[in-house]
Each structure stands twice: as structure tokens, then as C-alpha cells.
Amino acid sequence: MSVNIKKAAGYISSLRKSREEYLKKVPGRLAKIYSGKDKNPKPDYFRESSFLYIRSYNGDVGVRPFSGINFWNSPDITINPISNAGMNTTELYAGNTYNIRCRLNNRGDLMIPFPKVELFLTNPSLGFNTTVGELLGLTQLQGLLLPASNGEAQFTYTVPASEAGHKCLFARTYSFSPLDKPFDLHALDPRLDRHIGQKNLNIISQGSTYSFNLVHQPNAIETIEFRPMTVRHVTNLQHPALQKVKITALKDNKALAQIKLEVVAKTPHKINLTNEKGLWQIRTSGKGISVEKQGEIIKSTNAILKAIHSGKGSHQHFRKELKPFRELNRHVAVTSLQITIPDFGTRKGYAVGLEIINKNKVDGTVKGGITVIATGN
Known part of the structure; x- marks a missing residue:
């Protein structure tokens, strides 16, 4: 064993010992602080x-x-x-x-x-x-x-x-x-x-079909886009299954633009699906809150959450103001969709990554996503 490895092992051992001592002492110490019987008062920065x-x-x-x-x-x-x-x-x-x-x-x-x-x-x-x-x-x-x-x-x-x-x-x-x-x-x-x-990460063979659900408001304006992933982005996922394949970048992004998105089940709401240069737009209409009102609720909720995380109260303090957001989430709709993973020309033992990105056009934010690793046949 080298000198550096011995030093590292010793350092790790000391850290483990410190943690064991910490776990033994701290619960009792905190119990005294919270009971008010501790002779040493809690520091001013302590937040209960x-x-x-x-x-x-x-x-x-x-x-x-x-x-x-x-x-x-x-x-x-x-x-x-x-x-x-x-x-x-x-x-x-x-x-x-x-x-x-x-x-x-x-x-x-x-x-x-x-x-x-x-x-x-x-x-x-x-x-x-x-x-x-x-x-x-x-x-x-x-x-x-x-x-x-x-x-x-x-x-x-x-x-x-x-x-x-x-x-x-x-x-x-x-x-x-x-x-x-x-x-x-x-x-x-x-x-x-x-x-x-x-x-939300799936590993799928290229050329196979892939089904997923879109959860949305009964009245919605949303988009779905297919984006390529870089080799670094895929590697950063650190998924053990990726150790068995070699990650490559997409040689031609045109294949992503040609992916066809299909509705595969009947829906109780009306749905309009259109494709503009690889960007799929989904409009739905049904019984529910209008898209205009949704925009107001989302904007108000984001402002409240920012206030809470900056220390201006808790969720309980804004219970009344958050009620419209809770109503917004009581009733949602589901649309079942399907695509076929393109044949990227990837050989066996190789893989490429792509993201399925879902945006809510009401506020322009990314609402959801799915990471797909397509493996060669």
C-alpha cells in the first residue's frame, strides 16, 4: 500500500470516528437546548x-x-x-x-x-x-x-x-x-x-416505440420538443448501465425533427396536435380554468414562493393566497402519446441521448421532461 493511500485511509477513518461521536453527543445536546434547561443559551442565529x-x-x-x-x-x-x-x-x-x-x-x-x-x-x-x-x-x-x-x-x-x-x-x-x-x-x-x-430516465433500443403520458390542465397550450444530448451531458448522469456502452453524439439532428408524435388513446377533452419544424404544439379544451386565469395564478404563486424562501413567512401564512393554486391542481387531464425512437445508425455497444422537453406556453417555463438513452441494435 502506498504512502498516499495510507494517509487517505487514515483520514477517512478519523472522519468516521468524528461522525460516530457526533451522532452520540448531538441528540442529547439538542434536547437540552429545546427544553430551555441548557445553561448555555442557543445562539442568536439559531432558527427553530x-x-x-x-x-x-x-x-x-x-x-x-x-x-x-x-x-x-x-x-x-x-x-x-x-x-x-x-x-x-x-x-x-x-x-x-x-x-x-x-x-x-x-x-x-x-x-x-x-x-x-x-x-x-x-x-x-x-x-x-x-x-x-x-x-x-x-x-x-x-x-x-x-x-x-x-x-x-x-x-x-x-x-x-x-x-x-x-x-x-x-x-x-x-x-x-x-x-x-x-x-x-x-x-x-x-x-x-x-x-x-x-x-425520469429510460434506456430504449433505437427503432422501438415509446409511450408516455402528458399531464396537463383541461385547457392547455403546451409544446413538446426533442433535443439531442451532448456526450458530457449523458456521462454526467452517472448511470451504471452506461458503463457497458460507448456514448456518442448525434451525427445528424434531422432525425429528431422527423419524430412523429401521436395520440394513442381517446381523451375526454378536445385536442389539437400540430408540428412546426420539429416543435409540436398541443392545444386542449375542456371543463376547467381558462389559460388566462392559469397565467395569473401561476404568476401569483411564484411570487409567494419567492417571498417564503426569502424568509417573509411560511406556507401557513399564505394559506388563503395559495388556495387558487390548490384548486388548479385538483383537476387535471391526461393525454397518452407515442413516438418511435429513430434509427440513428448507432451500432451495438453504442448509445446516444435525447431529451423530451415539455413547455407550458401559459408561463413559458419547462413543465416536464424525460431523458431517453437510445442504444444501438
């Missing part, structure tokens, strides 16, 4: 609140709302077959058992005992809402989530035949003591709520 969140991207510290960031590949959510803990996946096989892990983060000054995590397993979706999805299960962190720390909650799931195939996973975390929970019952939007995380 937790700050629970699931990261939506590397470097995420829980600040919401945000825009212009791909948020559908949370680094805190992983799915592994029980038989192979090192292989991350989002393709599930009937009868197989998987371990779902969700890392939770606490940037607050209060510890959180046994924070809960709800898991929603769905067909690949652009946008999502609890009113159109099913709760997979509920789990919790087995212990205390201390201030300025993170921990991992786990859930074991055996796949029934009806749930096999490519999937999208949503995680929603919360705590009632201390109170730290999502501000909306139905919306699962990582852009607006730090308690929500999403994993």
Missing part, C-alpha cells in the same frame, strides 16, 4: 425550524422556485434490483424485487425524527399529479435526520405483471413534528416544492 428537501439536481440546496434546470433526474432517487445493488434502473420486470432508495437532506437547525417518504410509480410522464397516479407505498428514514445532514430511506417492491416496463418514480417527503411538509396535496412539481423529487 427544519429544512427538509430532495435534490432535483447536483448542487441543489432546496431553493424554490427555480427554472431553466433539468429537474427530472434527481440524484437522490435510485432503483436497484435486489439481486444487483450496483445496477440502477427504471425498467422493471414482473416478479422481480427492487430496492428503492431516496436520500433526504436537512439544511435546517432542527433535527427531524423519522421523516416520511411517499413513493409514486407511474408510466413515463411529462408532469404529474396525485389525482392521476397511484401511491406505491410509504416508508421512512430509520432514525434522526440531524441538522446539516442527510440520510437514506428505503422501500422494497416486488413488481406485479401490471406494473412491468419503463417507469417514472416520484418521491415526496414530509414531517409533522417538526412541521415540514409540501404546500399542496395534489401537485408533484419539483420546481416549486423542495419536498418533491423525480426520476
Whole structure:
């Protein structure tokens, strides 16, 4: 063993020892602080609140709302077959058992005992809402989530035949003591709520069909676009399955512009689908809030969330003002869509990446996305 490796091993050992001592001492110390019996008063900067969140991207510290960031590949959510803990996946096989892990983060000054995590397993979706999805299960962190720390909650799931195939996973975390929970019952939007995380990445053979759902308002104006990914962008996903293939860039982006988007199931709402130079525009009309009113609600909600995250109150203080947003998410519509992954001329052992990007034209923001890794045949 080299000198540098010995030094590194010693340093890691000292860090582990410090962490063990910290975990033993801090709970008792915090209990004294909160009881008011501690002789040493708490510092002036101490805030009696937790700050629970699931990261939506590397470097995420829980600040919401945000825009212009791909948020559908949370680094805190992983799915592994029980038989192979090192292989991350989002393709599930009937009868197989998987371990779902969700890392939770606490940037607050209060510890959180046994924070809960709800898991929603769905067909690949652009946008999502609890009113159109099913709760997979509920789990919790087995212990205390201390201030300025993170921990991992786990859930074991055996796949029934009806749930096999490519999937999208949503995680929603919360705590009632201390109170730290999502501000909306139905919306699962990582852009607006730090308690929500999403994993929406599928690996598919080129030339095969791919189906996904668009979750939207009954009255909506949205777009769907297919964008190429750079080699660096794909590599940064750090997906174990990508170690078996060589990532290449698309040689000709014209193939993406020729992808045909089709509606594959009847809908209760009217839908108009048009294509302009590879940008698909979707207009729907049905019973619901008008697009003009939606714009007002979204603008108002974003302003409230910015005020909350700048310390000007909590979600409870703005309960009345947030009511229109909650009403907006009580009733949503679903459109089932399908595309055929183009033949990019990629050989076996190689892969290219593309993003399916969904924008809400009401406010001009990216509402959802799906990462697709197309492998050669």
C-alpha cells in the first residue's frame, strides 16, 4: 500500500470516528437546548425550524422556485434490483424485487425524527399529479435526520405483471413534528416544492416505440420538443448501465425533427396536435380554468414562493393566497402519446441521448421532461 493511500485511509477513518461521536453527543445536546434547561443559551442565529428537501439536481440546496434546470433526474432517487445493488434502473420486470432508495437532506437547525417518504410509480410522464397516479407505498428514514445532514430511506417492491416496463418514480417527503411538509396535496412539481423529487430516465433500443403520458390542465397550450444530448451531458448522469456502452453524439439532428408524435388513446377533452419544424404544439379544451386565469395564478404563486424562501413567512401564512393554486391542481387531464425512437445508425455497444422537453406556453417555463438513452441494435 502506498504512502498516499495510507494517509487517505487514515483520514477517512478519523472522519468516521468524528461522525460516530457526533451522532452520540448531538441528540442529547439538542434536547437540552429545546427544553430551555441548557445553561448555555442557543445562539442568536439559531432558527427553530427544519429544512427538509430532495435534490432535483447536483448542487441543489432546496431553493424554490427555480427554472431553466433539468429537474427530472434527481440524484437522490435510485432503483436497484435486489439481486444487483450496483445496477440502477427504471425498467422493471414482473416478479422481480427492487430496492428503492431516496436520500433526504436537512439544511435546517432542527433535527427531524423519522421523516416520511411517499413513493409514486407511474408510466413515463411529462408532469404529474396525485389525482392521476397511484401511491406505491410509504416508508421512512430509520432514525434522526440531524441538522446539516442527510440520510437514506428505503422501500422494497416486488413488481406485479401490471406494473412491468419503463417507469417514472416520484418521491415526496414530509414531517409533522417538526412541521415540514409540501404546500399542496395534489401537485408533484419539483420546481416549486423542495419536498418533491423525480426520476425520469429510460434506456430504449433505437427503432422501438415509446409511450408516455402528458399531464396537463383541461385547457392547455403546451409544446413538446426533442433535443439531442451532448456526450458530457449523458456521462454526467452517472448511470451504471452506461458503463457497458460507448456514448456518442448525434451525427445528424434531422432525425429528431422527423419524430412523429401521436395520440394513442381517446381523451375526454378536445385536442389539437400540430408540428412546426420539429416543435409540436398541443392545444386542449375542456371543463376547467381558462389559460388566462392559469397565467395569473401561476404568476401569483411564484411570487409567494419567492417571498417564503426569502424568509417573509411560511406556507401557513399564505394559506388563503395559495388556495387558487390548490384548486388548479385538483383537476387535471391526461393525454397518452407515442413516438418511435429513430434509427440513428448507432451500432451495438453504442448509445446516444435525447431529451423530451415539455413547455407550458401559459408561463413559458419547462413543465416536464424525460431523458431517453437510445442504444444501438
